[in-house]
Amino acid sequence: MSTRIIAKLDVKPPFVVKPIHFEGLRIMGTPSKLAKKYYDQGADELYYIDIVSSLYQREILFNELEAVASNLFIPLAAGGGVKSIDDFSKMIHIGADKVVINTHAIQKDPSIIDKAAKIFGSQAVVINIEAKRWKSFYECYTDCGREQTHKNVLEWSKEVESRGAGEILLQSVDMDGTCKGFELDLASEVVSISNIPVVVASGAGSIEDILKLIEVANPSGVAIASLLHYDKTTIYDIKNVINSHLVV
């Protein structure tokens, strides 16, 4: 199996929280404890996203991230409130392998993608896309699904790729936290036009949902939050089921 199974921690320091449609936060535990739990379950990677940093316009809380990184021997992608090359550098120095950026890149300065890719390499630059369906297309949102950008998700995907981004984290404002399945059309469209890896998040309610996503869209990775936080299954089980279903 080559689909990466990634645990996603949406963090409102000092806790991992889980919103529904990016709203109504519930406390799930501490970042370090959950990171350790998913590491032990066999996660291929971990995403740590401070979901309120941009919204509250406050500084990034590096201590929380450092605590997560200290016991992890798998890749860690971190983001939330990233505004400068200095933020990239600090995050990488304390143990992040990839830095996730959305709000600043799309609202203020897309060229930060080019700069970061040149300094840290494309593989370290992950673009978080918060997509929301609007009429016949998907629009990019920012600030944890609050702010409209009027940017088309497919056009933005191509743009970030050409600027040197190394990965797209594709989230759906409509499906996130609902456990009702992935937004398959969105995932298929973005995966099919991208030449860089796409990690699809938002909506996993069962292992079957994950299987369906892999069969329909075949993303490079799947990011899972609620399903794991509520102990509905484990990464170990997800991998087993995928392996037995998708024998090549």
Next chain:
Amino acid sequence: MENKIGIINYGVAGNIASVKKTIDRAGGSSIIVDNPKDFELIDKVVIPGVGSFKDAMLELKNDNFLEPLLNFDRPILGICLGMQIMAKLGYEYGKTDGMGMIDGQVKRIACSENVPHIGFKKIKVTAPNILLNDIEEEEFYFMHSFEILDCKSITSITQYGNHTFVSSICKSDIFGVQFHPEKSRDAGIKLFKNFIEI
């Protein structure tokens, strides 16, 4: 000899904290090398790597690390970009001279799969050596857009779709891995144990 491992801290891009904590977990003793003078304190060197070929070479030069690295006569381990810059030539953001410790040139991965190549993959050992002792067929974490070509010192290869690339090299005391042992769970810790024991 204390067997102290120095981790080169160059530029803004290195993931030195991850490397240090993995060496510590493997039972080693390590220090961050911020200054060429620190070379007096160390017995082995790790060159971590996150960044681009061009910037990495520039930073090593500006920080005066090139000379002590080239003169270092004990084991060196280059990780990802840290391995790539050991080669003679790199083609990331223009053509740049590497350290030239090993043959080869570094070019963007040319294959039909997505680039960067990201994820856990098995390595196939083609030339057994002390660094890869007891870790044949293990999975390691890869995260790269470039690969080393025309290299004669290959010790393992990895398959990505229909494409095969070099996943590790060795030339006497010079070791390099394209993957990230500091991100590869127990297999990576084992690799660092091997490095500590050299």
